[in-house]
Structures are given as C-alpha cells and as structure tokens.
Amino acid sequence: MNRTALNVLIDVISFFAFLASTSSGLVLWQVLPGAGYGFRGGRTVVAEQLFLGLSRQDWLDLHNGTSLLLAGLIVLHIAIHWRWIRSLGKRVGRCP
Secondary structure, rough: OOHHHOOOOHHHHHHHHHHHHHHHHHHHHHHHHOOOOOOHOOOOOOHHHHEOOOEHHHHHHHHHHHHHHHHHHHHHHHHHHHHHHHHHHHHHHHHO
C-alpha cells in the first residue's frame, strides 16, 4: 500500500472513530449520566437503563475503545506526516 492510500485509510478510520467517540460521549453525558457513589455503590435506576439496547457500561466501553483507537490513529497520522511537520517548523523559524 502506498503512502497516499495509507493516509486516506487512516483519515477515514479516524473520522469514524471520532464520530463514535463523540456520539458515545454525548450519550453518556446527556442520556445516561453517571449515578455517582450513592445507595448500593451507585446501582440506581440510571445504572439499569438502556439506550439503543446498550447499558451505560456498554456505552462506556464503546467510548473508551473508540477514544483509544482515535488517539492511536492520531499518533500514526503525525508519524506519517512528521517530515512535513518538521519542514514546516523550519520554515516558520526562518520568518522574521
């Protein structure tokens, strides 16, 4: 696979990981907020609720997984473009 195809693949997967991470984060924040450390260690009605067939823990697992995937892809994206980033830094450093 050439460099351009690899870059496109990383960008597309990053986009979908970003969408999944953002969506799951919004669900966790707005739809299934944390119950805290209340009665029975936080096992309240909120802990038993489902949204689109997934529990809060399932959404949290999805959110954590897609966020880690996105972070790894960002590191890979920076590594692929490192030569460009370094040359940009050199050009910016020359400006008065």
